[in-house]
Amino acid sequence: MASNCSGRWVGTWTTTPAPVEGVALRNQSLRMIAYVSIGGPKIRVRLSNAHGNRKLAVGSAHVAIRGAGAAIVPGSDRTLTFGGARAIGIPAGALVVSDPVELDVPPLSNLAISIHLPGDVPENFPITGHGNGHQTNYISPPGDHTGAADMPVKQTTEDFLFISCVEVLAHADAGGIVAFGDSLTDCNLSELDANHRWPDQLARRLVARKGGRTLGVMNQGIGGNRILHDVRGDSGLRRFDRDVIAQPGATHVIVLLGINDIRNRNQKPEEFVCADEIIAGLNQFIVRARAAGLKIFGGTLLTFEYETFNPGFYTPEGEAKRIEVNRWIRERSAFDAVIDFEKALRDPSHPTRMLPIYDCGDHLHPSDMGYLRMGDIIDLSLFE
Numbered sequence: 001m002a003s004n005c006s007g008r009w010v011g012t013w014t015t016t017p018a019p020v021e022g023v024a025l026r027n028q029s030l031r032m033i034a035y036v037s038i039g040g041p042k043i044r045v046r047l048s049n050a051h052g053n054r055k056l057a058v059g060s061a062h063v064a065i066r067g068a069g070a071a072i073v074p075g076s077d078r079t080l081t082f083g084g085a086r087a088i089g090i091p092a093g094a095l096v097v098s099d100p101v102e103l104d105v106p107p108l109s110n111l112a113i114s115i116h117l118p119g120d121v122p123e124n125f126p127i128t129g130h131g132n133g134h135q136t137n138y139i140s141p142p143g144d145h146t147g148a149a150d151m152p153v154k155q156t157t158e159d160f161l162f163i164s165c166v167e168v169l170a171h172a173d174a175g176g177i178v179a180f181g182d183s184l185t186d187c188n189l190s191e192l193d194a195n196h197r198w199p200d201q202l203a204r205r206l207v208a209r210k211g212g213r214t215l216g217v218m219n220q221g222i223g224g225n226r227i228l229h230d231v232r233g234d235s236g237l238r239r240f241d242r243d244v245i246a247q248p249g250a251t252h253v254i255v256l257l258g259i260n261d262i263r264n265r266n267q268k269p270e271e272f273v274c275a276d277e278i279i280a281g282l283n284q285f286i287v288r289a290r291a292a293g294l295k296i297f298g299g300t301l302l303t304f305e306y307e308t309f310n311p312g313f314y315t316p317e318g319e320a321k322r323i324e325v326n327r328w329i330r331e332r333s334a335f336d337a338v339i340d341f342e343k344a345l346r347d348p349s350h351p352t353r354m355l356p357i358y359d360c361g362d363h364l365h366p367s368d369m370g371y372l373r374m375g376d377i378i379d380l381s382l383f384e
Contacts, residue, residue: 018128018129019051023159027118028154032135033111040170050094072112074149081099114148134188139156175214176249180285181254184302187221198375213384229271255296265310303352319352340377341374345370
């Protein structure tokens with residue numbers, strides 16, 4: 001790592017805080033695995049209790065380079081402190097940022113972040129995390145196992161629990177790209193532990209290129225998310241400041257939201273919206289990003305003709321809304337640039353559906369090849 005790193009903190013990995021249900025913990029340790037984008041000589045970790053209804057007690061926390069399974073690389077374990085203290089209580093609705101620790105983190109590596117919860121976290125405690133993250137994470141038997149070289153495992157989970165961000169110390173000119181969207185950005189139907197999400201692919205391309213600005217990639221997608229109404233977490237308009245503008249080192253944002261507003265997952269009559277309402281919401285993202293000094297790029301909405309994920313959610317009226325929104329994104333929006341995800345994945349012989357190779361089979365979500373294709377078609381010169 002170059003010795004002239006300055007003190008700019010940039011997010012190298014994030015997951016969006018949302019309620020996680022069906023989890024109960026009692027004096028147990030968690031080991032969460034984070035696939036980072038950029039590396040650095042120092043890191044710090046954010047823990048979130050955004051959806052908690054009372055204080056969350058954290059007894060201890062550690063970070064290390066991940067080895068195999070629940071093990072860590074020998075010699076890489078670091079104790080995390082918070083204002084010098086190893087234990088901390090996180091108030092309801094709040095987050096905490098750890099003190100920096102020296103750890104040479106390579107780009108595109110896996111970190112193991114371990115936290116011990118000494119008390120009871122019952123099912124009626126609204127856990128803040130990220131469900132269906134398609135990453136194997138580990139829950140220990142009772143006890144503080146945060147410093148264990150190979151943590152004992154009582155059970156595994158694909159959820160991220162309580163961790164929300166890893167920051168690295170980067171050069172002064174480094175920046176951060178926030179991928180802001182729904183399941184098509186969260187990529188929660190991709191292969192387990194494969195890191196085939198399109199933001200991961202974008203991160204790999206940025207690291208592999210010759211020269212260019214150092215840019216962290218922060219995935220802020222939530223499955224089912226909408227612009228205008230809450231579902232599985234806050235709506236896009238409610239969470240934009242927290243999940244985009246407040247991300248450490250953010251300089252750019254890619255927005256891919258709107259298809260769930262059209263589909264209306266809960267089918268509530270009062271939540272059916274027209275294309276103009278979706279467009280107005282997208283325009284608000286533009287206004288707020290510009291006010292914060294961020295460049296903002298708009299992603300076109302993918303096809304969903306005769307989806308089988310929720311049969312019956314596709315309608316000709318919904319398709320007309322999607323086409324109208326995409327026309328606005330391409331031709332009339334104020335985005336700094338357009339990333340035409342739909343064009344990259346659609347079937348040229350049948351433009352209202354995805355090519356089968358890019359379709360996971362439900363006609364709504366891309367396959368792993370589709371997600372990788374999405375990461376591959378983004379013009380890297382947009383970020384210079």
